[in-house]
Amino acid sequence: MPDRRFRGGQQAGRAACVATLILMLVALATGPAHGQNGGFPRTVIDGTGAAVTIPARPLVVAVIGSDPALEHVVPASELRQMDPAATPEAAAWVEVGLLVVPELYAAGYPALIASAHSAGVPVFQTVPITSLTGWRISVERFGQATGRESRAAAAIGDLDLHLAIIRALVRGKPAVRALVLTPEGYTFGRGSLITDRLNAAGGMNAAAEAGFDDFRQVDDAAIRALAPDVVLLSPAWSAEGRAAFLTNPAYAAVPAVRAGRVFRLPFRPTLPDDPGGAVVALAVLLHVR
Secondary structure: OOOHHHHHHHHHHHHHHHHHHHHHHHHHHHOOOOOOOOOOOEEEEOOOOOEEEEOOOOOEEEEEOOOHHHHHHOOHHHEEEEOOOOOOOHHHHOOEEEEEEEHHHHHHOHHHHHHHHHOOOOEEEEOOOOOHHHHHHHHHHHHHHHOOHHHHHHHHHHHHHHHHHHHHHHOOOOOEEEEEEOOOOEEEOOOOHHHHHHHHOOEEEHHHHOOOOOEEEOOHHHHHHHOOOEEEEOOOOOHHHHHHHHHOHHHOOOHHHHOOOEEEOOOOOOOOOOHHHHHHHHHHHHHOO
């Protein structure tokens, strides 16, 4: 008869192995453990390529202006708006663990940057986002810099889900040529985020196709020559402005005007609050007649 103690030892050994395996799988799924300090201090790379050392997980993140990518990662209750023209006193930096500032502001307001450094607050600079890939990278870096990687991963996963759905819906459909216009007569061309989103939505930026660079003014003759199938007006256009555009005899021969396909965008062309939702909205405007 087998020794019961032996069988009990075997069962205990198997249980220990299973427990160890489960712990290993959890570790693989969640990434390396960061310990009590959450992996801080850590050094991350900001938008300019500079290395920034962050001593502790920021409880409060100060930011100049509005940065939708950052707002996907850090809750509004943990964000603090900063006035770039002011020089904060030391007390203003209490609880602030990180300052996020666009590169141009950093160059234009050195006193603010010096004040943050004097208070021991690391400065994370950003650059304009010109593609969906750039948006992903920015969100991922914000997650690393703030210790909120799970929120960053969720935001990126949400974008990827939207893009996958749109790819399936527009597969096999011809690309729709679109032109984006501001009320001042400017359009967006190559190297702009709206161009990348139009491509993702099954469209084509007529200005980029014609070789126009990022942001330039176009006249009536250029709009006629570009001959877009759809005209997308920035949110700054009024309903009256759209109506005037549709009835302007200068655009009577433009395919988009002939078909009545002139729409106001429900988001900013440069940096929408929700890039995945923006691609969905573009797909609807481009392909639903």
